[in-house]
Amino acid sequence: MVNLKQLCKNSELAAEYKKKLVTADEAVKVVKSGDRVHYGLFCGIVRDLDQALAKRTEELQNVLVCDTIWAYDEIPAILKADPDSKHFKYLSTHMSGLDRKMNKEGRCWFIPVQFRENPKLWAENVGDIDVAMLQVSPMDRFGHFNFGPQTAEYWGIFAAAKKIIVEVNENQPVVHGVQNSIHISQVDMIVEGSNGKLPNLIAKPASETEKKIAGHIVERIRSGSTLQLGIGGMPNYVGSMISESDINDLSVHTEMFVDAYVNLYNEGKITGNKNTNKGKMVFTFAMGSQAVYDFLDDNPMGYMAPVDYVNALEVIAANDNFVSINSCLQVDLFGQVNSESAGLQHIGGTGGQLDFVMGAFKSNGGQSFLCTPSVRINKDGSKESLIVPRLPEGSIVSAPRSASHYIVTEFGAANMKGKSTWERSELLISIAHPEFQDELIKEAEKMGIWKNSSKICY
Template structure:
């Protein structure tokens, strides 16, 4: 049977396609804009027909009807990483979460530690050979496809066909539906003077020819904005966004100096504008791969001069970073921060940057603290931390004693809190 015949045989409305789901199933959905809106909307509308169905995903970007505490016994979200639409449910307890390094999610699925009965994914149109591209987020979804009983695709002509290990053949598909809505666009975060100051410190420490991993947020984007005078930068990251595309267009990112996959940008999900998604389409310089390839510290660390830039919310005197919770209340998730901190530490010439404003809540709270708030989930450990950057400077902690770390961090704290922090350090015998 031809691939076109197979396609027509498996094509159906979203309301029919969701009926492959059985009670008790776990549905795996890709990161962010890789989620299939028509399928998730249809499932939401029919959620009371199901019982004990779970949806596992990183960073949902739309508030679907199934995100409802009143119907959680029918269809319930299980977060690999919280977003704005799932955070309230996570903090209230009717959305649960799975603590894990982003790089290890495929292994959890492969080893049956995290279930994957069904996959729902947004994909590009099928090519002449019968392949679709999961260009927006192959992440853990490729592993789920290999394990799932059923794979349901939402085919959308606005999804780019990207290169890399992100393709699925029509013969692997159980059912498919079609949609034409524009891919959700996610704008750049707000950048103010604090973010610019932090970005300047980091940018000054990135040499020509470095390979970058750039996390999401105002400070990483502020770094990107200040790299326009650099030369021959490379990309090995988890997220490709508009900032990276802008540096490619400016001739700053060439990937020529990369010693690991030279000439290629590597990422596992995309988040940005319509222009970014068009930029990805059959772009020979970009490859989208599963996260156990992009984020594996051993593999990513084979890039010489890997510079990883990630944000945290709180850091204590010993160097522990709380990047994913407010005390015990979940806020986001582990994601790839630890993956790339460790990768940069392995890299010959690499640097791992943890960036944060010195204060929160209009300068009323110091983000540099003697000890993390009770219950805080530690994301980057004291043994992995390297460079910490605030708007007041850079503290290099790796290899330093506890007392040296404490003094260095107080030195980049907001001036209004330094005296108080010194007193705390003296009581802790750290100064």
């Protein structure tokens, strides 16, 4: 916790800290029925305040609580305390596996967003946030609380917030960057929390299919590239393949900072020799194993900045040879990419995917890769092609056909740019699973986009 002796040179700061210090139970008394509450972002979601608010369940009605991703293994305490969602309405602008589970149960609602727009959305479009809560690291001698490994849209949330409560967690690393802290003068209440560990997000090991997908990407990456890697086993495996390759002199400009970057840095692959923020590893939030949080703690190479900067097309594109690698769920024969739903069932938000697809293409020599295994094995054992003639009813187009660049499966990488609808369908069928190719050709013929019987044209 904050060392008040260290603050003795600034007794005003110490006095302000003491004045604002309350217990979690006292702090949540500020929440009223009908309020909109923000619980914080990513690894900065409040835990003690959540427990305290849960104790008030019966007294409160219709409280809206927002998050981006619920990153912990157990559902929020307020939802445990309110199994029928009579008192709290829970909303997410992206959704994790657990948010998804709550969504299926009708207990968590999705707000569709372009992640880049989130700060403005909170600041200007939603109305007041009655109470904004967030975890922070202990106050420094200048009166600042560092946000830990996330900033993303905090500036927009604070612009809309009527009250701000910080929950201090000694395990929050102090992360370098801009708009990465809040000053005590902006804070209404300080709660010293129980110092829980940050979420330990270990990517699943890459499957054989994902390893093949990674291989098709890595053979296209040049030394001197700037990398954006998305979430999951495959992007992390791309990192390990690069470590073992002769690709060098890489830079990091990414939405999410993950373990792969720590490994690449340790292998001496990161020089940061890019056009923007030279020498810095740029990101807007980090999630991974404890190694990620330890790496970023007081690391001057880290540069965390708001999402409207990090995901801005112009900023991404200013870096030459930008390489963006993300996953998707399905691609149709026009090259339209669904990364968000299984039909009507919501899986996850679009996040920054479209920004990086478009920003990477705009960069000199830039490339974006949207990846999916060619098939999915369903619970009943049936095999389903993820290259489909048309996206099923209810699907969401996350990257439109006009934006998609490389689509990658274990059977290869298909470049959509500048290709006619006929060429696209041929290329996509050529990277579909062989068991589904004939059926896809028949469908493409019926749809009037297949004008040639040859399966492979390149």
